[in-house]
Amino acid sequence: MATAPEQDLPYDVFSRACPSRATLEHVTGRWGSLTLGALYEGSLRFNELRRRVDGVSEKMLSQTLHALERDGLVHREAQPTNPPRVDYELTPLGREVAERLLALIRSVEGRMDDVLAARRRYDEARPEESPSP
Amino acid sequence: MATAPEQDLPYDVFSRACPSRATLEHVTGRWGSLTLGALYEGSLRFNELRRRVDGVSEKMLSQTLHALERDGLVHREAQPTNPPRVDYELTPLGREVAERLLALIRSVEGRMDDVLAARRRYDEARPEESPSP
DNA sequence: CCGTATCCCTCACGATACTG
DNA sequence: CAGTATCGTGAGGGATACGG
DSSP states (O other): OOOOOOOOOSOOTTSTTOHHHHHHHHHHSHHHHHHHHHHTTSOEEHHHHHHHSTTOOHHHHHHHHHHHHHTTSEEEEEEOOSSOEEEEEEOHHHHHHHHHHHHHHHHHHHTHHHHHHHHHHHHHHOSOOOOOO | OOOOOOOOOSOOTTSTTOHHHHHHHHHHSHHHHHHHHHHTTSOEEHHHHHHHSTTOOHHHHHHHHHHHHHTTSEEEEEEOOSSOEEEEEEOHHHHHHHHHHHHHHHHHHHTHHHHHHHHHHHHHHOSOOOOOO
16 A cells, blocks of 8 residues: 555646646535535626625625636636626536535535534543643 | 425535535545545555655644544544654544545546646636736 | 625644754 | 644735726
């Protein structure tokens, strides 16, 4: 089980300099992951998205969407109507990534009982390391 | 394609208060994701891990490992030898999660050319909004 | 309705030093 | 080797106000 000789993939997220690390951070980031997850169900408007992703600020949502659009994961469709209407939806690339992401999210959600149990065990074993001098 | 009526899962990462959101952040966080990814190949010692996850500081690695251990994703095996030897490895739960995570990482790595192309297109379309007064 | 601009503050993080 | 302790910084992110 020594480190397998790593196929020489052109992009390696483990190295600090690789651009894939930045994209991975957009995708897995606090708001990026939830945004992609929300859009997987279908296209949404700005404020719909904002309501769906509980807790996100306008600023962060805007910023997140820009990053995802720039990376080619999200498509922005603005209609020049009045009042303005803008829809966001996943690109095919975005769908592909979001699919993996959703699998991860569901996996975590589905095993939360185990996680919570593990936490309780961990915390009990270390009631506190209170320095008692 | 309206929002499907959401099976009433007990844990919903989209709501701010759900504990699953915290765990998702441990898993997808900058260092959490890389740490889980590295451990997927096999158990590693602290400094091996540190070298594998390019750029992580001692402090952040330590902190990350604690969070993952507490969530029951990583097991810490300390041997009371001298010099001390501590191995970290994924728990079965950790393996399950890391598997999904790795699928995501590989997906991103494998599509980086498309991402980079999208970025170039995006940046060209907006050379810069330099205010030129 | 759909954002961008500004202010401001927290806390995540890195650097450094030290212990078992 | 395997960490903990302490401190300083700046980027991340919330609140608010304003523009198209």
